[in-house]
Amino acid sequence: MAAETTKLLVVEDDPGIRNQLRWCFERYQVLLAGDRTSALEQVRRHRPPLITLDLGLPPDADATSEGFATLDEILALAPDTKVVVVTGNNDRENAVRAVGRGAYDFYYKPIDPVLLGTIINRAARVHELEQANRQLMRLKDSPLDGVLTASPQMLDVCRTIEKVAPSTATVLLKGETGTGKELLARSLHRQSPRSAEPFIAVNCAAIPENLLESELFGHERGAFTGAVRQTPGKIEYANKGTLFLDEIGDLPLSLQAKLLRFLQERTIERVGGRREITVDVRVICATHQDLEAKIERGEFRSDLYYRISEISVRIPPLSMRQGDVLLLARFFIEHFNDEHGRNLKGFTSEAIAAMEAHPWPGNVRELRNRIKRAVIMAEGRQITPKDLELSDESLKEPNFNLREVRDRAEREAALRALSRTNGNVARAAELLGVSRPTMYDLMRKYNL
């Protein structure tokens, strides 16, 4: 059902009726307007999904032309809005005309708050369902199963993954933590001709250096103290399938040479072994680090970099994916409702504003975790900013500090330029009209 804070705009020139209506819709956040100009201003500013519109508006309060003009302009501006027109006693002709022009429903004066309330509640429900449906339709465009997105940049990423899946090319997925690199690697594997074979993931940052070699390449019996049995490594386990090397930037230099040899020759030697073992493995790597900067610092081999990045895909951060925060948030609510036997009905509008304002440094993983917590902890029917442990934006004073406002705008523009140019610093600098060193300064300043 509709939220306590769903916005309802009442367009009515009679102050008495306006006040009466304000108090009968307690469950909505009621906005008021007395004429066409102020009504359109409210629509532009607040995008209310629900509107009651008196057709008799000034300067033509006894006729309906101003009311109809207002209806037309509202629907041109926000076609999804559910407008309930309020007409004079039994003015059936104008009521039908209004519905014909796109109003959701009509209601005759004098006003009965219970009856009008029922119509508004029904309109709210229809609006909510239409929104959900629209999102589902957009989701159908996502070419990869399990990857939810409606943002054009991410849909591009999905299409690239889909295109490279049938080949044997080594793919490097670049993106901040929690952006879905492993999820995409698994989808790539599922779409590839190797889908019936194993997908083996190794996190190069999570395994101590001295164990990583034997983890990847395996070892012979007696190769080192404690090597009581011959043990194949993860590369051998991935034979005929896909090996996913997460956090490849953390691979120690000594192992980089050995991995390069494997990628060039497609053979491995176990630790302590002499025999060359041929393996047929498709490799996908992922990193959140700037490997080119690591190469410059001598921490990553450039020859290995070129080997692993036959195809390089940059995954945009969540904050740059238009519309995805709410889309994923709604999906996670349903998911965790099922998992925890709860029945939360969406978010309050404050929660939506808070999610939209949050920068999501932990990307989709952070969003998922916050919603999981909220679903478990929420006491009301809807999730609030407090449940998400986010600050309530509506309580905040608007930020007038010019430096902060400028910084935020600068960060957003730089991010957008990088995302638009797929991470190409020179082209991003060109787009922004700054030099390359300035672009690097910006990236350092905002940790991009």
Ligand SMILES: Nc1ncnc2c1ncn2[C@@H]1O[C@H](COP(=O)(O)OP(=O)(O)OP(=O)(O)O)[C@@H](O)[C@H]1O
């Ligand atoms: N587009 C998406 N749709 C649905 N779930 C997603 C999406 N992207 C990420 N997730 C979920 O978010 C979580 C984090 O994703 P994943 O582990 O793939 O990120 P990652 O980039 O590999 O992170 P890290 O760099 O920290 O290893 C997972 O639970 C994953 O299922």
